[in-house]
Amino acid sequence: MSDSQDLTGTGAPQGGPQPGDRDQITLINVRQGQFGAQGDTSGFDGLVRPVQMPGASERPYGEWFDGVVDVLEELLGDDAAAAIEHVVVDRGELTLRIAREHLLAVAQHLRDDQDLRFEMCLGVSGVHYPADAGRELHAVYPMQSITHNRRLRLEVAVSEADPHMPSIVSVYPMNNWHERETWDFFGIVFDGHPSLARIEMPDDWVGHPQRKDYPLGGIPVEYKGAEIPSPDNRRQYR
Amino acid sequence: MTQTAPHATGAFTDDPDAPEYSAYGGDWSEIADEAARLGQQRIVVNMGPQHPSTHGVLRVMLEIEGETVTETRAGIGYLHTGIEKNMEYRTWTQGVTFCTRMDYVASMSQELVYCLGVEKLLGITDDVPERANVLRVLMAELTRIGSHLVAVGTGGNEMGATTVMTTAFIAREDTFRVIEMISGLRTNNAYIRPGGVAQDAPEGAVKAIREMIPKVKQKLDELVDLQLANPIFKGRLKGVANLDLAGCMALGVTGPILRSAGLPYDLRKSEPYCGYETYDFQVPTSTDGDAYSRVVLRLEECYESLKIVAQCADRLEASEGEPVMVADKKIAWPAQLSVGSDGQGNSLDHIRHIMGESMEALIHHFKLVTEGFKVPAGQVYSAIEGPKGLLGVHLVSDGGTKPWRAHFRDPGFNNLQALGILTEGGQVADVVVAIATIDMVLGGVDR
Numbered sequence: 001m002s003d004s005q006d007l008t009g010t011g012a013p014q015g016g017p018q019p020g021d022r023d024q025i026t027l028i029n030v031r032q033g034q035f036g037a038q039g040d041t042s043g044f045d046g047l048v049r050p051v052q053m054p055g056a057s058e059r060p061y062g063e064w065f066d067g068v069v070d071v072l073e074e075l076l077g078d079d080a081a082a083a084i085e086h087v088v089v090d091r092g093e094l095t096l097r098i099a100r101e102h103l104l105a106v107a108q109h110l111r112d113d114q115d116l117r118f119e120m121c122l123g124v125s126g127v128h129y130p131a132d133a134g135r136e137l138h139a140v141y142p143m144q145s146i147t148h149n150r151r152l153r154l155e156v157a158v159s160e161a162d163p164h165m166p167s168i169v170s171v172y173p174m175n176n177w178h179e180r181e182t183w184d185f186f187g188i189v190f191d192g193h194p195s196l197a198r199i200e201m202p203d204d205w206v207g208h209p210q211r212k213d214y215p216l217g218g219i220p221v222e223y224k225g226a227e228i229p230s231p232d233n234r235r236q237y238r
Numbered sequence: 239m240t241q242t243a244p245h246a247t248g249a250f251t252d253d254p255d256a257p258e259y260s261a262y263g264g265d266w267s268e269i270a271d272e273a274a275r276l277g278q279q280r281i282v283v284n285m286g287p288q289h290p291s292t293h294g295v296l297r298v299m300l301e302i303e304g305e306t307v308t309e310t311r312a313g314i315g316y317l318h319t320g321i322e323k324n325m326e327y328r329t330w331t332q333g334v335t336f337c338t339r340m341d342y343v344a345s346m347s348q349e350l351v352y353c354l355g356v357e358k359l360l361g362i363t364d365d366v367p368e369r370a371n372v373l374r375v376l377m378a379e380l381t382r383i384g385s386h387l388v389a390v391g392t393g394g395n396e397m398g399a400t401t402v403m404t405t406a407f408i409a410r411e412d413t414f415r416v417i418e419m420i421s422g423l424r425t426n427n428a429y430i431r432p433g434g435v436a437q438d439a440p441e442g443a444v445k446a447i448r449e450m451i452p453k454v455k456q457k458l459d460e461l462v463d464l465q466l467a468n469p470i471f472k473g474r475l476k477g478v479a480n481l482d483l484a485g486c487m488a489l490g491v492t493g494p495i496l497r498s499a500g501l502p503y504d505l506r507k508s509e510p511y512c513g514y515e516t517y518d519f520q521v522p523t524s525t526d527g528d529a530y531s532r533v534v535l536r537l538e539e540c541y542e543s544l545k546i547v548a549q550c551a552d553r554l555e556a557s558e559g560e561p562v563m564v565a566d567k568k569i570a571w572p573a574q575l576s577v578g579s580d581g582q583g584n585s586l587d588h589i590r591h592i593m594g595e596s597m598e599a600l601i602h603h604f605k606l607v608t609e610g611f612k613v614p615a616g617q618v619y620s621a622i623e624g625p626k627g628l629l630g631v632h633l634v635s636d637g638g639t640k641p642w643r644a645h646f647r648d649p650g651f652n653n654l655q656a657l658g659i660l661t662e663g664g665q666v667a668d669v670v671v672a673i674a675t676i677d678m679v680l681g682g683v684d685r
Contacts (some may be wrong), residue, residue, distance in 0.1 A: 028615055028634070028636040028637075028642060029636040029637075029638075031636070031637075031638065031641065036359070051615050051636045051637045052637075053614065053615060053616060053617070054615070054616050074398060087651050090360070090363065090616050090617075091358055091616060091618055093359075093618060093619065095617075108374070119487055120487070120490050120492075122490070122628065122630050123488065123490075123618075123630075123647045123652065124645050125632040125643070125645035126645075127617075127634055127642070127643045127645075128643075140617070140632055142619045142621075142630060142632065142647075144621075144628075146501070146503055146508075149508050149509065151619065151621070153617075155620060172490070172492075173488045173490075174488065174490025174652060174655065175490075176655060177651065177652070177654075177655050178647075178652070179649075181651075189528055198315075199314060199315060200314070200315040200318040200685075201315060201318065202315070209320065209323060210322065210323055216320075216323060216324065216326075216327055231324070231327045232327055
């Protein structure tokens with residue numbers, strides 16, 4: 001966990017992989033200080049802690065994971081090494097980090113091969129990691145196999161500067177609205193989507209509200225003479 | 239962005255000459271006369287977002303020719319409240335009070351899937367006490383009954399049968415009495431917490447559950463007698479809003495709609511959680527794939543849920559006095575609630591302990607309540623069988639006391655995509671039946 005990592009206290013965010021760690025693949029956040037608001041008097045302001053997602057796993061992955069990865073690699077052939085960037089097994093769940101150019105092919109294999117047969121994609125969840133330079137926007141696809149009763153996760157990372165990835169609606173029509181939602185909230189452009197319109201926010205809305213740099217909003221509230229700031233501006237633990 | 243952005247709402251065509259009518263109720267004959275005078279066959283009707291049959295604030299854009307629907311589009315987002323964004327600014331425990339308000343008809347299911355996700359992140363899934371799991375199952379099943387009763391009741395109301403609604407709501411009220419007795423609230427309970435449940439069932443809860451079961455069963459019988467053999471009801475629902483298995487799989491439809499197409503997919507059986515594998519119950523299915531079979535399935539599921547509730551009552555009786563929260567005091571919420579003169583309040587014993595006896599207990603209480611507990615970095619997906627289908631949550635932690643990201647897969651959001659295929663080619667009046675049979679709640683769809 002983050003507590004065990006190097007507490008440099010230099011004041012500068014320490015991005016990138018940490019020496020001695022497993023192969024780190026996602027820098028979730030660089031935590032600074034102890035509290036949410038600036039100018040805190042606790043003396044913890046200089047504390048800087050990079051927090052990484054659990055790193056890539058080595059074979060054997062355990063359970064049914066090896067078999068699925070084997071089948072997928074075989075189907076992808078020469079592209080396998082480029083398509084599957086990382087395999088992560090954490091908390092009993094399998095995550096495949098996929099390069100965006102190969103997402104559509106991977107989705108097609110996952111759905112159609114009889115040994116994989118992930119009939120359902122349970123949507124796509126966007127996640128914004130502003131500290132993960134060049135890979136700020138992640139799209140996470142939970143895939144459900146009803147035939148084999150398995151679930152795995154595909155994760156595709158793109159940069160804020162080039163937030164494009166292929167739409168998998170042609171393979172999983174059920175993802176139509178989910179991709180619209182992720183476009184709406186995160187600004188990930190799903191190329192090839194039949195109609196990538198906003199879905200929750202109004203059509204003329206500016207910005208993508210679920211990004212971390214988008215403020216939560218809210219106004220200070222006065223209560224019994226004291227003024228309480230909006231939730232994202234409060235002095236608080238984090 | 240240089241590409242022209244597609245729009246979700248607005249006119250079907252950009253034709254500026256297309257005549258526009260605004261209906262405020264009661265003036266339909268004038269509009270029809272005017273349309274007849276202009277000799278137009280193709281009419282676009284906006285249904286909602288304030289239409290009573292749209293279960294809240296769904297907007298349906300219908301293109302019709304005569305009485306036949308040729309194209310349907312659903313416009314959502316009118317109830318978007320930023321719950322997922324808000325959860326990123328609250329502790330993991332406070333998150334329960336947010337997600338319970340998404341699909342407000344199935345509050346407990348969302349609390350449950352969220353807490354299962356947090357527990358998986360914490361790695362304490364197996365530490366949750368048995369009695370807490372029984373209470374969770376009890377609550378989830380009472381919620382399922384309530385949700386199905388609302389689906390069947392409001393569906394009946396929309397077709398003009400108010401008695402169906404009142405009967406269903408009376409039965410739902412009976413389930414609420416038990417939920418209120420145990421959790422303190424009828425709905426939006428924030429009862430299921432990471433690590434267990436907020437408080438133990440009070441004295442007399444088992445008795446109340448056992449008294450509730452026959453009452454609800456009787457109302458269910460009434461609903462069955464009232465509806466299933468009724469020629470008008472059958473005429474309105476049989477063979478309407480069909481969706482076969484291939485359509486369900488293409489659109490990711492789960493829950494009663496998928497089971498009405500013949501696939502007995504139920505996460506309580508396929509991926510049991512909270513000990514569902516130890517309960518005796520059936521998963522009703524049908525192969526008709528129409529609106530009628532979905533009503534039948536929902537009612538049958540209510541009977542099955544009552545069977546589970548009865549088993550929960552037996553287990554609660556047997557496990558009297560056992561803990562309902564994990565033993566780890568760094569996670570277990572310290573609040574001990576009791577019924578005070580105002581209906582609810584903190585337990586006086588607990589207040590006496592932290593205010594008068596132990597400074598450390600006070601510090602601990604204060605730290606845990608204001609700061610919360612830290613959750614190790616990582617991401618998980620947890621899914622349960624909600625009343626409306628597969629309810630999932632994707633949680634990401636950055637190792638702090640607040641979620642980095644919480645994303646819910648509301649089954650209604652996904653299932654609503656099927657509205658087009660359920661309605662196109664049918665009659666306008668059947669659109670209402672199709673919406674009722676999807677049984678989405680817009681609070682959950684929009685979050």
